[in-house]
Structure formats: structure tokens, C-alpha cells
Amino acid sequence: MTDFTLTFLGTGTSVGIPMIGCDCETCRSTDPRDKRLRSSIWVRTPEAAWVVDTGPDFRTQCLRAGIRHLDAAVFTHPHMDHLTGFDELRRFTIPADAFMPVHALPSCLQVLERMFTYAFNGENRYRGYLKPFPKPVHGPFHLGETTLTPLPVQHGKVECIGYLFTRHGRRLCAYIPDAKSLPQSTLDLIQGVDTLIIDALRHTEHPTHLNFTESLALHALIQPRRTFFTHLQCEIMHSREEPLLPPDVRLAYDGLELHWE
Numbered sequence: 001m002t003d004f005t006l007t008f009l010g011t012g013t014s015v016g017i018p019m020i021g022c023d024c025e026t027c028r029s030t031d032p033r034d035k036r037l038r039s040s041i042w043v044r045t046p047e048a049a050w051v052v053d054t055g056p057d058f059r060t061q062c063l064r065a066g067i068r069h070l071d072a073a074v075f076t077h078p079h080m081d082h083l084t085g086f087d088e089l090r091r092f093t094i095p096a097d098a099f100m101p102v103h104a105l106p107s108c109l110q111v112l113e114r115m116f117t118y119a120f121n122g123e124n125r126y127r128g129y130l131k132p133f134p135k136p137v138h139g140p141f142h143l144g145e146t147t148l149t150p151l152p153v154q155h156g157k158v159e160c161i162g163y164l165f166t167r168h169g170r171r172l173c174a175y176i177p178d179a180k181s182l183p184q185s186t187l188d189l190i191q192g193v194d195t196l197i198i199d200a201l202r203h204t205e206h207p208t209h210l211n212f213t214e215s216l217a218l219h220a221l222i223q224p225r226r227t228f229f230t231h232l233q234c235e236i237m238h239s240r241e242e243p244l245l246p247p248d249v250r251l252a253y254d255g256l257e258l259h260w261e
């Protein structure tokens with residue numbers, strides 16, 4: 001049995017939706033699907049639970065989703081909308097006074113160590129402080145029975161990856177929240193994956209993010225069973241935009257839960 005559950009903790013772009021100072025229709029919308037915290041997911045399996053990225057909304061996201069236990073934190077890249085809630089992980093290390101495994105590219109770990117020096121330098125070892133256990137990502141690794149395969153992507157100047165989740169030989173899901181383009185090596189890894197979750201910022205072009213046209217082209221190329229767009233800007237109003245998409249391409253929204261039996 002696969003037994004893999006993925007919950008969207010946030011589906012918004014770096015500034016979140018509503019955006020400070022914006023009076024557009026989406027930012028004023030009362031549809032809960034238009035309230036987007038910073039992009040992150042929570043994954044649960046019988047043996048292990050983890051989050052991908054801990055942005056500035058991480059504490060709120062944990063409370064809202066009722067997260068009480070995490071075995072690891074996994075990171076895509078060191079942009080602030082994916083990192084700045086890092087210290088909130090300490091709540092998950094208290095019961096056993098445990099270390100928190102932190103899986104990230106060496107370049108991303110470097111930024112975390114600079115930003116959260118007090119957590120990494122070994123000086124504060126009181127109960128209640130975050131004690132990260134750095135796990136540099138150099139290739140596929142396992143959390144319980146799930147294999148996480150890093151998916152290198154191009155996303156501006158920063159080194160950035162998504163993740164492919166494979167369980168018992170089934171390629172369940174590729175999660176790529178931030179990308180402008182995917183190299184052939186990544187396309188090969190996710191060709192025909194069950195579910196693709198991908199950056200689709202808005203309609204207008206952007207120098208470091210995929211837009212709707214580009215992500216629809218990737219959906220057609222990769223041919224997953226279904227695709228979810230995430231990391232959405234306020235140009236995208238859920239009830240207005242989703243009906244215009246092909247039936248196998250949907251907009252993710254905060255709180256949406258996907259389950260594989």
C-alpha cells in the first residue's frame with residue numbers, strides 16, 4: 001500500500017496573497033482559495049512526516065493544518081519565502097529534545113547556517129532551542145520508505161531543486177514550486193509522473209518563474225496524470241482562472257490534500 005498524503009500548506013508567491021497594499025479583485029476576494037500563504041507542502045506516510053520549505057508563514061501553517069510531529073525538513077532553495085520560518089521547527093524537536101534533520105543543497109545549508117547561526121553553532125543546547133542536523137543533498141535519499149530525488153531546475157541566479165517522491169517503485173509526485181525552466185535531465189526523471197505540482201506564477205512573463213503558458217507546455221510535454229499549479233500571484237483569481245484550464249490541470253489552494261492509496 002502506497003499510503004502517501006500531501007497537504008498544501010501554502011500556494012502563494014513570495015509576498016503572499018492578499019498582498020500588502022494591493023486592492024485587486026483577488027486580494028479583496030472572500031474565496032478562501034484566494035488566500036495564499038507562502039508555498040510549502042506537508043507530507044505524511046506511515047513511517048515519516050516532513051515539510052518542504054519553511055517560509056515566513058510556517059508557524060501559522062502548522063497551527064492551521066494541525067501539524068504536531070515532523071521527522072525532517074526539506075528545502076528547495078534559499079529564497080526568503082522558503083526559509084524564514086526555519087526556527088519554528090524547534091517545536092517539533094522538544095518532546096524528545098531531538099535533532100531535526102535538515103535536507104538541503106549545500107548552498108542552501110550555507111544560507112541557513114548564516115541566517116540561523118545560533119542554531120547551528122552548537123553553543124545553545126538548552127531544551128527548546130532548535131538543534132538542526134544538516135543533511136546535504138547530493139542525490140536521492142530516503143525518508144522512511146519514500147525516495148526523494150532532487151530535481152535541478154533553473155530559477156534565476158540561485159541554485160534550486162524540486163523533489164520527486166517515489167514509493168514502492170511508483171513515481172507519485174514531482175513538487176517544483178520555483179522554476180523558470182527544467183533541464184532535460186529533470187524532464188527525463190519526471191516524464192509520465194503521476195502528479196506534477198509546478199510553479200505557474202501568472203499569465204504575464206516573469207524572468208525567474210514559469211507562467212501559465214510555459215507550465216501548460218510542460219504539462220503537455222511531461223504528460224502526468226494531472227498537474228497542479230502553485231506559487232500563484234494575485235493576477236490569478238481561483239474561480240475565474242481554474243475553469244479556463246484543461247480538466248487535468250488544476251490550481252492548488254491552501255489546505256488542499258492529495259492522497260495516494
Ligand SMILES: [Zn+2]
Pocket residue numbers: 013014039079081082177178231
Ligand atoms: Zn518562492
Ligand SMILES: [Zn+2]
Pocket residue numbers: 019022023024025026027234235
Ligand atoms: Zn492583488
Ligand SMILES: [Zn+2]
Pocket residue numbers: 077079155178
Ligand atoms: Zn524562489
